[in-house]
Amino acid sequence: MGDRQRGSGGVLVIGLGRFGASLALTLEELGTDVLAMDTSAELVQDYSGHLTHVVQADATNMDALQQVGAGDFSAAVVGVGTSIEASVLITANLVDLGRPVIWAKAISQSHGKILERIGAHHVVFPEKDAGQRVAHLVNGRLIDFIEFDDGFAIVKMRPPQEIVGLSLTESDIRAKYGVTVVGVKSPGRDFTYATPETRVSQHDLLIVAGHTDLIERFANRP
Known part of the structure; x- marks a missing residue:
């Protein structure tokens, strides 16, 4: 396995719980070379028909990581969440290996x-992030929501009634509301980037960018 991955820039996914498995499957769909590891023979068996490369191994053991060529991957994801001790030991082992960019799941x-x-390059909080994202969706007319660290967000939303039938120049959204319409998806048509002449209809979906509080204010208009 190490020879296959050497210099390939693949991703090592450790832990086949819901987070790790979803991530590994999506990476493969995107064309990324993935090796998934888990200590559970049952989980390895379950995913052996869905993932190209799955092995049963204990990543808290440095020898096991070296046997699968963990140091040859460009990135490693520590998806273990049930045991903080195991998560920390695995992350420490990956840090000692030196090469992979480490993405680690945290539960608190x-x-x-x-x-x-201890050296993880990226720490993610899936449950917290999902909860915050869903709160924005529940709270208004937002259909999708992505927020960045600096309070900037990109959303998919239905248009407020007051801009329906107007071009973006006529509604002057950026000046009035402080947000930018990036694109428009009309029913039966492909997504198009917005221009000053783009006219918004009631059934359109808008892609809007801006600071989170301004987007929430815009999205909650009648």
């Missing part, structure tokens, strides 16, 4: 701080 703020301090 304190867990995340430990992972950062």
Whole structure:
């Protein structure tokens, strides 16, 4: 396995729980070379028909990581969440290997701080992030929502009634609301980038970018 991955820039996914498995499957769909690991023979068997490369191994053991050529991957994802101790040991092993960019799942703020301090390059909080995202969706007319660290967001939303029938120049959204319409998806048509002449209809979907609080204000207009 190490020879196959050497210099390939693949991704090592450790832990086939819901987070790790979903991530591994999506990476493969995107054409990325993936090796998935888990200590559970049952999970390895379950995913052997869905993922190209799955092995049963204990990543808390450095020898096991070296046997699969973990140091030859460009990135490694620590998706273990049930055991903080295992998560920390695996992350520490990957740090010692030196090469992979480490993405580690955390189940609490304190867990995340430990992972950062021992050398994880990226710490993710799937449940917290999902909860915050869904709160924005539940709260208004947003259909999809992605927020960045600096409070900037990109959303998919239905248009407020007051801009329906107007071009973007006529509605002057950026000046009035402080947000930018990036694109428009009309029923039965492909997504198109917005221009000043783009006219918004009631059934359109808008892609809007801007600061989170301004987008929420815009999205909650009648």
